[in-house]
Amino acid sequence: MTNYTVDPVTFEVLSHRLHQITREMGIALERTGGTVTTTQQHDYNASLYRPDGEIMAAGETYGHHVVCAGFAVRRIIERFGKEEIFPDDIFLLNDPYLAAIHNPDVYIISPIHYENALVGWSATFVHVSDVGAMTPGGDSPDATEIFQEGFRIPGIKLVERGRLRKDVFGTITHMTRQPDAVALDLKCEIAANNVAKARLQAMYHQYGPELMHSVSAEMIRYTERVLRRRLSDIADGIWQEKLTIEADGPCRLLLTLRKQGDRLTFDFTGTDPQVRKGINLPLHGTFGFCFGAVLYSIAYDLPKNQGVLKPMEIIAPKGTLVNVEYPGPISMSTTSSGFGVGFLASSVLMQMLATSERWRQEIVAPGASHRNCRHSGVNQYRRYTAFINMAHGALDGNGARIDRDGVDSGGSYMSCPNVEWMELQYPLLYLFRRHAVDSAGAGKFRGGVAVESAHTLHDAPEGKLRGVAYGVAGLENSGHGIFGGYPGAPSVMLLREGSKVSEFIAANRPPTDIAALGGQEKILPYCNFELTENDVLYMRVASGGGYGDPLERDPESVRQDVLNSIVSAAAAREIYGVVLTEVDCAVDHEATRQLRTQLRKEEIGEIS
Amino acid sequence: MTYPLRENLEVRTLGDGQWIRCTRCSHLLSRADQNWRAACKRKLLPATKAGPLMKILEGRYVFEKLYCPSCGVLLNAEMVEEKNEG
Numbered sequence A: 001m002t003n004y005t006v007d008p009v010t011f012e013v014l015s016h017r018l019h020q021i022t023r024e025m026g027i028a029l030e031r032t033g034g035t036v037t038t039t040q041q042h043d044y045n046a047s048l049y050r051p052d053g054e055i056m057a058a059g060e061t062y063g064h065h066v067v068c069a070g071f072a073v074r075r076i077i078e079r080f081g082k083e084e085i086f087p088d089d090i091f092l093l094n095d096p097y098l099a100a101i102h103n104p105d106v107y108i109i110s111p112i113h114y115e116n117a118l119v120g121w122s123a124t125f126v127h128v129s130d131v132g133a134m135t136p137g138g139d140s141p142d143a144t145e146i147f148q149e150g151f152r153i154p155g156i157k158l159v160e161r162g163r164l165r166k167d168v169f170g171t172i173t174h175m176t177r178q179p180d181a182v183a184l185d186l187k188c189e190i191a192a193n194n195v196a197k198a199r200l201q202a203m204y205h206q207y208g209p210e211l212m213h214s215v216s217a218e219m220i221r222y223t224e225r226v227l228r229r230r231l232s233d234i235a236d237g238i239w240q241e242k243l244t245i246e247a248d249g250p251c252r253l254l255l256t257l258r259k260q261g262d263r264l265t266f267d268f269t270g271t272d273p274q275v276r277k278g279i280n281l282p283l284h285g286t287f288g289f290c291f292g293a294v295l296y297s298i299a300y301d302l303p304k305n306q307g308v309l310k311p312m313e314i315i316a317p318k319g320t321l322v323n324v325e326y327p328g329p330i331s332m333s334t335t336s337s338g339f340g341v342g343f344l345a346s347s348v349l350m351q352m353l354a355t356s357e358r359w360r361q362e363i364v365a366p367g368a369s370h371r372n373c374r375h376s377g378v379n380q381y382r383r384y385t386a387f388i389n390m391a392h393g394a395l396d397g398n399g400a401r402i403d404r405d406g407v408d409s410g411g412s413y414m415s416c417p418n419v420e421w422m423e424l425q426y427p428l429l430y431l432f433r434r435h436a437v438d439s440a441g442a443g444k445f446r447g448g449v450a451v452e453s454a455h456t457l458h459d460a461p462e463g464k465l466r467g468v469a470y471g472v473a474g475l476e477n478s479g480h481g482i483f484g485g486y487p488g489a490p491s492v493m494l495l496r497e498g499s500k501v502s503e504f505i506a507a508n509r510p511p512t513d514i515a516a517l518g519g520q521e522k523i524l525p526y527c528n529f530e531l532t533e534n535d536v537l538y539m540r541v542a543s544g545g546g547y548g549d550p551l552e553r554d555p556e557s558v559r560q561d562v563l564n565s566i567v568s569a570a571a572a573r574e575i576y577g578v579v580l581t582e583v584d585c586a587v588d589h590e591a592t593r594q595l596r597t598q599l600r601k602e603e604i605g606e607i608s
Numbered sequence B: 001m002t003y004p005l006r007e008n009l010e011v012r013t014l015g016d017g018q019w020i021r022c023t024r025c026s027h028l029l030s031r032a033d034q035n036w037r038a039a040c041k042r043k044l045l046p047a048t049k050a051g052p053l054m055k056i057l058e059g060r061y062v063f064e065k066l067y068c069p070s071c072g073v074l075l076n077a078e079m080v081e082e083k084n085e086g
Helices: A008-032 A063-080 A166-174 A179-207 A209-232 A283-298 A334-353 A419-425 A501-506 A555-563 A569-574 A589-607 B052-057
Strands: A044-049 A055-057 A090-093 A105-114 A117-127 A156-160 A237-246 A250-260 A263-267 A312-315 A371-378 A384-388 A428-435 A451-457 A464-471 A492-497 A520-523 A527-532 A536-540 B002-006 B009-014 B017-022 B028-031 B041-046 B061-067 B074-081
Touching: A008 A044, A008 A055, A008 A117, A008 A179, A008 A209, A044 A063, A044 A179, A055 A063, A055 A209, A063 A090, A063 A105, A063 A117, A063 A283, A063 A334, A090 A179, A105 A179, A117 A179, A117 A209, A156 A166, A156 A179, A166 A179, A179 A209, A209 A283, A237 A334, A250 A334, A283 A312, A283 A334, A334 A464, A371 A492, A371 A536, A419 A428, A451 A527, A464 A492, A492 A527, A555 A569, A589 B041, A589 B061, B052 B061
Parallel strands: A263 A312
Antiparallel strands: A044 A055, A044 A117, A090 A105, A090 A156, A105 A117, A237 A250, A250 A263, A371 A384, A371 A464, A428 A451, A451 A536, A464 A527, A492 A520, A492 A536, B002 B009, B009 B017, B017 B028, B041 B061, B061 B074
């Protein structure tokens, strides 16, 4: 195909229009999805790919799925060959040993033809509510190999030349505990891919294949060119980060980033071997999480496409937590080793950016993710359901920056439904959902505050719900401080069995103090558990890490944090060295100066 | 040539090579290819010194703070596993 020289204005217009298609795909998913995970929590991806599977335009979503869906497109091309791929076909793939990250993330992939020529692909994923794994919802803490983690499809034609293959569709939904909900989610993916196809074909009709081909190729070249230039402007160096996940013992992830010229090498040598627990990440997932970290740190303003991957090399030894070998279990990989890799990659990139006068303004204290829980059981309408309690990271506190505090409960890409909506849908009663006092990592600029919540059963016909504890288990989760900033409070999940919550409610006493509720407290590792009458599940998600020395924080900002119940008066004094008057909570500046001097002396002796 | 390494530290080229130095007091911590952390004044504190919600880390982690050995500016603060600290 002839390469046009694309004028800058046309390039900008068409480039943005391609990205707009991915946004419209996302809207289609949200409006037609079958579960809260898709419609409100936005756990999905919607992106466009070139005919060979290279990323053409990434949607506003997780970076790792953008990459993995590209792998999925290539696997479909390899499996079917161009002679078996027809206009209006639609494929399904969810095999984590080929392209997906874990089985519930089901990729729906659509070839897009114009005048009978393959001109691109669209791909979506949503996290369907069940895949027939040993544990409802798919995240299976007891799985020791992939065969226990649900259906695993290496690529199948779900729609053939525009006609839904009802036998195939029915077979897939039949393998799940929630066939109706899964069917709706698969159909919302089909709908979103149909939107992509219609919009891309309209662009081809309007602008012609030659120009469209040139624009999408130039988008990738442009991103690669600018990214390489940015990397070249940064001093070469080596940076390292580690993270320990607790899964029947410590599992250590280690990453060394080498930046040389215009190339980045992410080397995971030294990472622990894979384990018989579903926290192992497939290699393409490791690529994806590194892609996301680069995209969001130094390429966020560029067209989001394959160009981001071009300067990157990944070294991930086989048989480790970041390159699992068959048939290791992977069902909890996204939210454990996956988020772990994302943290490591972000952390080393932040260290790299700190060496650049231009880029140090963009540094954010990195976060190592959080715990989460999925429930399943019969709801108050006597329907079986499986759902995520707190959308991954949606209410995490964000890391602080060089010149400002982290965003309180700012979260990441996903959203979290409000408490009332959750109670309407599921047999739960929330005791509270609020900002957790003293959770933010202290610093000259503090991290964002995390959310803590607690809930108990309410109107549950079976008197119980199943639970699965997943996420990043271990005490190094949550936000890490940067350059003297303190870490955020660990993310935790606690079950209080046999509490007095019913007595509190009957007596009209607000059940807002978890310790006062009594009961037997259990810290939940990766495990299945049951939530029964009078049990209370407490969760605190990740808090943001701080930036710089807390003793350099503006005392007035500390005062505001105390007034806003973000920092306790005790922490204001002991960590920030700020003395507030008891009467009107004003800053006592002289007492503050003296206290800060004293605190420094206590820690470092004669130096100060 | 001078370029930043991180908050309060920079890499500076001197007559005998590149050094990492404190930006507040110009103290030379280490050569650029060596571990500047080893040259810091180090303090290990109870985990709760980073906040009351760190209580859950007690017995497993301690709070490590690194300072410039010359002027005392705080350079790093993180939780480290207690068993690795003897």
